[in-house]
Amino acid sequence: MSLTTWTYLLVGLSFALYVGVALWARAGSTKEFYVAGSGVHPILNGMATAADWMSAASFLSMAGLISFIGFDGSQYLMGWTGGYVLLALLLAPYLRKFGKFTVPDFIGERYYSQTARIVAVICALFVSFTYVVGQMKGVGVAFSRFLNVDFGTGVIIGVLIVFFYAVLGGMKGITYTQVAQFCVLITAFTIPAIFISIQMVNQPIPQLGMGGTVNDGTLLLDKLNLISQDLGFDEYTKPNKPRIDLFCVTAALMLGTAGLPHVIVRFFTVPKVRDARKSAGYALLFIAILYTTAPAVAIFARTNLLQTIPGKEYAQVPAWFKSWEKTGLLSFEDLNQDGKIQYYNDANAQFVEEVAKPQNWAGNELHIDRDIIVLANPEIAKLPSWVIALVVAGGLAAALSTAAGLLLVISSSISHDLLKKWLRPNISEKEELKYARIAIAVSVLIAGYAGYNPPDYVAAIVAFAFGLAASSFFPVIVLGIFDKRMNTSGAVSGMVVGLTFTLSYIIYFKFGGGTPDQYWFQISPEGIGTLGMLLNLLVSLTVSRLGKEPPIEVQKMVDFIRIPKGSSQAHEH
């Protein structure tokens, strides 16, 4: 069968599965709609959380990104997993015990303030919306490339699918669909990795394969370091960025992960406090399968690429090279007109003087978009068509599951936090459910539209989402649980200072024309959330000590959430 046939078949089958699951598990009450009736088993909840968390970026972009930056890619690997430790230890069990539906619920009640709740709702909406636009774009790209439809049609198909099962199923439907999507995406990611690992180092487990030896008896990583340096690139296994930036970016991603509303809300869906702890463990375990395979994939892909392409006659390039060239994501320009592909680090001045010029090389001639590595990898390794089709189905599963989880947070922010708790407190449960569905429907359409005409700064906005979550939500929630003395004035001033600082820094460097040599202490905008978080802590602790103690009911509530005993199912209201 051809690649296109396989792709239609596998993508079609996986979609039929998702829709079937959604129909089977559709929501009847607001509780089922928002928190799946809090009756989801921890292992299933862990899978759903993992699928929710691993987006198109984790699935399609991360391994490629790492393969181009080597050691420094560790900031994503540790940053996007280490946050779960903070979640499990500092947030999840207490928020589950609190027993309401949303993060703004917690902030509104703990800080006895409608203003705090509304600020939290706006942050939650902004963070989630940023993310969802990226996912819709990812869906469009994957569809258009492999089903041979145009990009717009791809986005529309994606919108229809998400629309159908998110509106119908609510959190319950989404949770069970995400379990299915997790299985699809993890299979799709590991199978090609296993094949390639066997091919390269004769070791079926990719995590061990990265330390394996290649045909000539040298260690794979020694070989990769050697061929990288032969082309003027840095050693793959050595850190290159300033350590302080590596430190701050890793920390900001961890703190941001623990503060993202669509991740936190997951821990409201389990029956008990102890399940919330366990659920975080399972979620990270399932995430770790992909996150420990990805660095191996990165190493294999980089080695394959550096061994096959540089110095090759352009007339003899393999078929995958030509087909990716058509998409514009890979391009070759024969600068010195010798018919061969020169791929090397032309930013390395010494290498250019000593190696490139004497051989008449006129500059790097090959440009590769990092995002194509995961999709192209099976083709580069000459794996069968069904494996490539499986990767497409996996990429779509990753994008759709994340989009659905985010849309749910958006809809509950609107129908629950804005309408029920603020603008129209008297609406019935049935009406609230109706508004929640309308909110999802409207936001799918807006997200689809934004995904179709993506602002070209989507990538820059992701820095906002993490910086924002790290410098606002994370400290305010942690202090709400661990510092009984924390009051409204402390929390609000901390949030305002943390947010303003982080946002100004990011805006200045991403949109205001700031250049890297102006970075404070060499910290990039991706890492500034760490400083923002520290500033927030400092300010809120100081200001809270100057003001009054929080009311006695609030202190009692803090005592109540600190012990597991007496938890109920997430409250009806």
Added chain:
Amino acid sequence: MENSNALYWKRNLRLLFVLLIIWFSVSFMASILCADYLNQFSILGVPFAFWMAQQGSIYVFVLLIFFYTWRMNTIDKEFGVNED
């Protein structure tokens, strides 16, 4: 009751402190701050700091959460604040 809850909270904080120190050591210390020094050693055919940064720390994170879950459940029972 008040007293026992305060003691329970103290035990919880002590456990958190220890686990977070481990969390910090494997990620920030071993994988970033001491990376250049530790990379001279190797594990499973991979330079040590590189392995910690891209494999080891993630495994430790998973173990930390499961250990915390197990330990907290024991402490909950000891203080009679478990859920059933």
